[in-house]
Amino acid sequence: MAAVTRIRSRTVSLPATNIDTDQIIPARFLTATSKAGFGKHLFADWRYDPQGNPRPDFVLNRPEAAGCRILVAGRNIGCGSSREHAPWALQDFGFDAVVSTEFADIFRTNCLKNGLLPVLLDESTHEWLLAHPGVEVDIDVEHTTLTLPDGAAVGFPVEAFAKYCLVNGVDELGFLLSKDAAISRYEQNHGKVPG
Amino acid sequence: MATPPKTMFEKVWDAHVVVPETPDTPAVLFIDLHLTHEVTTPQAYTELRNRGLKLRRPDLTLATMDHSTPTRTEQVFGGAPIAVDSAAKQVRQLEINAREFGVELFDLRDARRGIVHIIGPELGITQPGKTIVCGDSHTSTHGAFGALAFGIGTTEVGHVLATQCLLQRKPKTFAINVIDDLPKGVTAKDLILAIIGRIGVSGGTGHVLEYRGRAIEKLSMDERMTICNMSIEAGARAGMIAPDATTFEYLKNTPRAPRGADWDAAVARWSRLPTDAGAFFDRSVDIDAASLVPMVTYGTHPGMVAPITGSVPASGDAVFEKALKYMGLEAGEPIGNVPVNNVFVGSCTNGRLSDLRNAANVLRGHKLAQGVKMLVVPGSQSVKRAAEAEGLDKIFTAAGAEWRESGCSMCLGMNGDLVPAGHYSISTSNRNFEGRQGVGARTLLASPQTAAASAIRGRVTDPREFS
Numbered sequence: 001m002a003a004v005t006r007i008r009s010r011t012v013s014l015p016a017t018n019i020d021t022d023q024i025i026p027a028r029f030l031t032a033t034s035k036a037g038f039g040k041h042l043f044a045d046w047r048y049d050p051q052g053n054p055r056p057d058f059v060l061n062r063p064e065a066a067g068c069r070i071l072v073a074g075r076n077i078g079c080g081s082s083r084e085h086a087p088w089a090l091q092d093f094g095f096d097a098v099v100s101t102e103f104a105d106i107f108r109t110n111c112l113k114n115g116l117l118p119v120l121l122d123e124s125t126h127e128w129l130l131a132h133p134g135v136e137v138d139i140d141v142e143h144t145t146l147t148l149p150d151g152a153a154v155g156f157p158v159e160a161f162a163k164y165c166l167v168n169g170v171d172e173l174g175f176l177l178s179k180d181a182a183i184s185r186y187e188q189n190h191g192k193v194p195g
Numbered sequence: 196m197a198t199p200p201k202t203m204f205e206k207v208w209d210a211h212v213v214v215p216e217t218p219d220t221p222a223v224l225f226i227d228l229h230l231t232h233e234v235t236t237p238q239a240y241t242e243l244r245n246r247g248l249k250l251r252r253p254d255l256t257l258a259t260m261d262h263s264t265p266t267r268t269e270q271v272f273g274g275a276p277i278a279v280d281s282a283a284k285q286v287r288q289l290e291i292n293a294r295e296f297g298v299e300l301f302d303l304r305d306a307r308r309g310i311v312h313i314i315g316p317e318l319g320i321t322q323p324g325k326t327i328v329c330g331d332s333h334t335s336t337h338g339a340f341g342a343l344a345f346g347i348g349t350t351e352v353g354h355v356l357a358t359q360c361l362l363q364r365k366p367k368t369f370a371i372n373v374i375d376d377l378p379k380g381v382t383a384k385d386l387i388l389a390i391i392g393r394i395g396v397s398g399g400t401g402h403v404l405e406y407r408g409r410a411i412e413k414l415s416m417d418e419r420m421t422i423c424n425m426s427i428e429a430g431a432r433a434g435m436i437a438p439d440a441t442t443f444e445y446l447k448n449t450p451r452a453p454r455g456a457d458w459d460a461a462v463a464r465w466s467r468l469p470t471d472a473g474a475f476f477d478r479s480v481d482i483d484a485a486s487l488v489p490m491v492t493y494g495t496h497p498g499m500v501a502p503i504t505g506s507v508p509a510s511g512d513a514v515f516e517k518a519l520k521y522m523g524l525e526a527g528e529p530i531g532n533v534p535v536n537n538v539f540v541g542s543c544t545n546g547r548l549s550d551l552r553n554a555a556n557v558l559r560g561h562k563l564a565q566g567v568k569m570l571v572v573p574g575s576q577s578v579k580r581a582a583e584a585e586g587l588d589k590i591f592t593a594a595g596a597e598w599r600e601s602g603c604s605m606c607l608g609m610n611g612d613l614v615p616a617g618h619y620s621i622s623t624s625n626r627n628f629e630g631r632q633g634v635g636a637r638t639l640l641a642s643p644q645t646a647a648a649s650a651i652r653g654r655v656t657d658p659r660e661f662s
Contacts, residue, residue: 016514016517017514018396018397018496018514020626020628022607022628022629022630022631023628023629023630026634027262027608027609027631028608028609030234030262030609031234031263031279031281031282031284031285031609032281032285033237033241033284033285033288034238034241035238045629045630045634050616050634075397076396076397076430079396079397079430079496080332080427080428080628081331081607082235082330082332082346082347082348083234083235083348084235084238084348084349102397102400104397104400105400105430105432106332106347106348109348109351110348110349110350113348113350113351114350159221159364160218160219160220161219161220161221161362171350172350172354173242173350173354173357175220175362176354176357176358176362177248177357177358179213179214179223179358179360180358182214182223183213183223183225183251183358183359183360186213186225187225187359190225
């Protein structure tokens, strides 16, 4: 995983609340066996009409969305299915951070595992960002701040270990593998079929 | 000093901590059972291969295929290939991965195959006190046995394959106290829809729910699984129900339950799992079961739910307006006026034998209303055989419904079992998200009884009219 330390970008706003992972990446695209290439199907049913043509009024199809690396979404993004294809699709499309006031648990975990930064903001900052799409913000991962165009820095929570992994570009599997001796001890004490 | 009272969740959690959490690092949590399927594992096996890692505990890992598998008999057992090329490739990839890494696999024609959350309990490998994970959000189903069971992403699937452990922060606890009894004709599905309507689709975020109270204790295991299954629809990490005599009766003599002295020891151990008197829950809510009626969703998430005797709410926010536009419904419209074109009975929520019986009992001697299509998809091959032994399949086909092989099928349409755009689909599944059952499909979540009654009338119908 590549280190994620700073994200400076204009934002794109998708104010819908409860954006579920079926919207982010519909199930019919989940038969793939690699992680690559999901970006073209991101929000497929909102982005394209039934004939497969881009809907010009959908925010990600508008010219000003090009190059935006920060998605500001309504409350409770990522609810529903555990499909990690959702963060893969967001990243493949070009997003490095998702901003909301609430993240569904599994989606949040899946984002962090892939270096897609979930930025949990207070309601008033979030509301301002939703209302001002296209502004340039600066996210400092190490200090967990998001700096608004007026220079005001707003903090957001990222769990310590997840932050360590993001900033250093390491993944959690290495840490788990380093606990091999402890896992073996646990297995011995709990027999072949614990519980 | 006496140990402080603990919740069931805490007991299971504490028994599985390999390395305790610290301010800097999450806990290393041991996983007793890893259920896997074709959709959320291929990239995890690729990761293991790239790192030269082996599967740590094949004995605690089981694979099945359910999401992208066909349900037409000729495609499963005949010479007809799987219609969707990428689905066929995904199924083949699971076969390759299972062979290479030494995972027990119930393949397409295996008599034990079925939806991953149906077969774990059937086999008796879902047991009280276990930690159970799967790359599927409805893993919460297994909490019905007093297991701590939750869905994970593909990266975490890889973690469990390689280490049999996960890094986890301890979730909070949320008691759902269901007081009084469910009235006659009101099902577990109606209860969980009402609970989600009450606490909201993110009401359980960061929490493990424990369903408690007399109405819960009276439920069968099938019904408890329906309840726990939809915990994720309230945003919860997991849902749990205390194991009791009903649980033990279900598990006894399942193919892989403990036997003899091991069984007695297991029951003694499981009997200590229920939450201690006076244990602390971070949150709690009381639900009055006695006041409930059958419930049906009208919107595009499971929290947009109304009593079948009621109406679509008169007004709401922008989300509400958008949902109603998608659903083609008017604010204030009576739920009983909503037309039904398609009926789906099945899924990990309501695809067990008792669910099929409940639908068949309503449907017996009736025909589907003109223009209504109905698909009945058993949750597993074992459910299918048991249903056929009782003649349930004949009731469905006599009414005009299609009877299929097991799988996730029309719950999410990955295998091509889809609802056409604009059609109203009353479905016993778990999600009414936009496009879930097909692009433009309009899903109404309900119980098997309500689905069957609505199939007969061609509009949303209270099943109590048929009892």
